[in-house]
Amino acid sequence: MKIAIAGSGALGSRFGFALHQADNEVVLIDNWVDHINAIREHGLKMTIDNQTHNAAIPIITPQEIPANVTVELLIVFTKAMQLDQMLQDVKPIMNDNTKVLCLLNGIGHEDIIAKHVSRKNIFIGNTMWTANLVAPGHSESFGAGSVNLQNLAPGEENMAIAIADVLTEAGLNAHFTENVHNTIYLKACVNGTMNGLCTLLDVNMADFGATKDAHDMVASIVKEFAAVAAFENVQLDVEEAIEFVEKCYDRTTIGEHFPSMHQDLIKNHRLTEIDYINGAISRKGRKYGVSTPYCDFLTQLIHAKEDIILK
Amino acid sequence: MKIAIAGSGALGSRFGFALHQADNEVVLIDNWVDHINAIREHGLKMTIDNQTHNAAIPIITPQEIPANVTVELLIVFTKAMQLDQMLQDVKPIMNDNTKVLCLLNGIGHEDIIAKHVSRKNIFIGNTMWTANLVAPGHSESFGAGSVNLQNLAPGEENMAIAIADVLTEAGLNAHFTENVHNTIYLKACVNGTMNGLCTLLDVNMADFGATKDAHDMVASIVKEFAAVAAFENVQLDVEEAIEFVEKCYDRTTIGEHFPSMHQDLIKNHRLTEIDYINGAISRKGRKYGVSTPYCDFLTQLIHAKEDIILK
Numbered sequence: 001m002k003i004a005i006a007g008s009g010a011l012g013s014r015f016g017f018a019l020h021q022a023d024n025e026v027v028l029i030d031n032w033v034d035h036i037n038a039i040r041e042h043g044l045k046m047t048i049d050n051q052t053h054n055a056a057i058p059i060i061t062p063q064e065i066p067a068n069v070t071v072e073l074l075i076v077f078t079k080a081m082q083l084d085q086m087l088q089d090v091k092p093i094m095n096d097n098t099k100v101l102c103l104l105n106g107i108g109h110e111d112i113i114a115k116h117v118s119r120k121n122i123f124i125g126n127t128m129w130t131a132n133l134v135a136p137g138h139s140e141s142f143g144a145g146s147v148n149l150q151n152l153a154p155g156e157e158n159m160a161i162a163i164a165d166v167l168t169e170a171g172l173n174a175h176f177t178e179n180v181h182n183t184i185y186l187k188a189c190v191n192g193t194m195n196g197l198c199t200l201l202d203v204n205m206a207d208f209g210a211t212k213d214a215h216d217m218v219a220s221i222v223k224e225f226a227a228v229a230a231f232e233n234v235q236l237d238v239e240e241a242i243e244f245v246e247k248c249y250d251r252t253t254i255g256e257h258f259p260s261m262h263q264d265l266i267k268n269h270r271l272t273e274i275d276y277i278n279g280a281i282s283r284k285g286r287k288y289g290v291s292t293p294y295c296d297f298l299t300q301l302i303h304a305k306e307d308i309i310l311k
Numbered sequence: 312m313k314i315a316i317a318g319s320g321a322l323g324s325r326f327g328f329a330l331h332q333a334d335n336e337v338v339l340i341d342n343w344v345d346h347i348n349a350i351r352e353h354g355l356k357m358t359i360d361n362q363t364h365n366a367a368i369p370i371i372t373p374q375e376i377p378a379n380v381t382v383e384l385l386i387v388f389t390k391a392m393q394l395d396q397m398l399q400d401v402k403p404i405m406n407d408n409t410k411v412l413c414l415l416n417g418i419g420h421e422d423i424i425a426k427h428v429s430r431k432n433i434f435i436g437n438t439m440w441t442a443n444l445v446a447p448g449h450s451e452s453f454g455a456g457s458v459n460l461q462n463l464a465p466g467e468e469n470m471a472i473a474i475a476d477v478l479t480e481a482g483l484n485a486h487f488t489e490n491v492h493n494t495i496y497l498k499a500c501v502n503g504t505m506n507g508l509c510t511l512l513d514v515n516m517a518d519f520g521a522t523k524d525a526h527d528m529v530a531s532i533v534k535e536f537a538a539v540a541a542f543e544n545v546q547l548d549v550e551e552a553i554e555f556v557e558k559c560y561d562r563t564t565i566g567e568h569f570p571s572m573h574q575d576l577i578k579n580h581r582l583t584e585i586d587y588i589n590g591a592i593s594r595k596g597r598k599y600g601v602s603t604p605y606c607d608f609l610t611q612l613i614h615a616k617e618d619i620i621l622k
Contacts, residue, residue: 201612201619203619208619210618211619213611216611217611220604293531294608297604304508304512304522304523304528307522307523308512311518
């Protein structure tokens with residue numbers, strides 16, 4: 001299959017590498033010059049469970065997309081705030097049949113994608129795969145993951161299943177689901193609690209979970225996500241969602257990791273995706289008339305921390 | 312006048328020093344051994360606007376209160392969480408006529424004092440004097456301050472005025488007021504915003520004020536204080552209170568200072584007074600059926616930060 005990865009950072013590289021190894025025709029697209037140069041000179045270095053591989057995968061900027069070349073599948077792996085611009089920029093690589101798959105963290109990306117792509121071509125989901133960038137040109141990932149995905153438009157179920165198959169053949173463990181919005185909201189509950197709270201408190205997930213007020217804060221935030229989700233016909237079981245979040249505290253699995261937002265802001269001094277997680281719940285809350293003070297306050301606090309760190 | 316200062320840290324020392332210089336018979340009471348030993352050996356060192364004075368003022372622990380010695384006025388200057396125990400411990404120095412003056416930051420201290428002292432003897436207020444401890448036995452203060460105070464029980468106005476006069480004669484610029492709860496709530500709005508927010512974000516007041524979301528966060532918190540205050544017949548003007556808080560951002564005055572809670576927790580790794588500021592609003596909110604999510608969340612976040620730093 002002809003596949004482009006739009007946004008080839010840590011996780012985009014992980015997916016691009018796997019799909020390339022499974023004999024798909026993969027092109028990576030990115031804007032980061034150091035990263036592009038490193039991959040062009042040395043190939044993509046991909047460390048999976050402490051074993052480092054090397055793959056000669058083409059990487060280009062959106063401006064370098066050749067004329068008359070299009071792909072069958074475009075997988076977007078930008079930061080949330082770059083999604084809109086990236087889709088604008090990679091238009092030349094899409095034709096009327098190009099499918100777009102979005103597995104980004106956060107809520108409501110389909111509304112941004114639908115500005116650029118016909119709804120019948122949009123497939124959304126989420127993934128439990130994680131990766132981090134060791135250096136330009138070098139991505140690293142640990143452990144197993146999975147993908148859940150679904151067609152946005154009715155009638156495209158078979159295409160969703162076909163895309164899941166392509167991913168699964170590449171070892172990415174993908175499943176077609178009939179209620180992807182439920183799994184998206186469930187994962188958003190994790191990001192909507194661990195990301196903002198651990199960033200603000202400068203603490204890993206296990207140490208956050210060891211604080212006496214952790215449970216009450218998580219519960220208050222998850223309840224707001226559930227109240228908003230209900231207006232989108234997504235029935236989140238609050239107790240189950242809280243339990244799902246609190247699995248992050250386990251020191252034998254991921255508990256001692258800092259969430260990605262902490263890496264972005266505290267470690268790398270980059271803007272966060274808070275507007276697409278808690279900020280999205282605040283916006284949807286205002287739209288539906290649901291009060292979301294914990295999401296409002298957490299979004300404001302993270303923005304203030306951005307202003308302070310990035311000033 | 313025979314006066315005891317119960318809790319003779321930075322500000323207690325500042326008040327004790329001023330009252331001693333004005334020829335009152337002052338005894339300092341404290342539990343901190345290094346501080347007591349330093350004052351006993353070298354006298355209390357008091358630096359006021361860069362000029363250092365020295366005063367031989369007696370200092371004792373509560374356990375050392377001599378039999379049959381009582382004072383006319385006891386001024387409490389403990390941390391809020393030590394108030395209850397201190398009043399228990401200094402009982403021997405009080406007789407049926409001893410007046411107790413409380414100028415502590417925060418809300419609702421009169422309920423704790425009333426467990427130990429008859430309401431007719433309780434006088435409450437607040438102060439704009441500030442001080443910090445340079446070293447054991449050495450307090451430092453800058454600039455001018457003032458005191459507002461009022462009797463808790465009706466009919467004790469003249470005594471409140473007499474106490475204010477004693478403070479004013481010592482240069483402490485005290486005023487009797489008829490609506491002390493209003494000034495207490497107004498100052499609590501400052502503490503309920505600057506303390507928690509600057510501690511959580513690890514930032515001084517001016518830099519906090521420069522963040523884009525500062526105003527909205529302050530406004531949300533102040534509205535909760537006003538909603539609770541209304542149930543106690545205190546009419547806070549929300550706009551005026553927000554303006555009062557935002558004066559703290561001024562770099563030419565106090566803007567570049569970190570609030571006391573930041574000093575307590577981030578600098579000195581001590582528990583904060585959050586339960587007596589935002590936590591008090593949360594408790595009162597539950598009692599009156601007023602929703603106070605910003606105070607709830609801020610109290611939880613500061614407690615989590617305490618758990619993380621002090622573990």
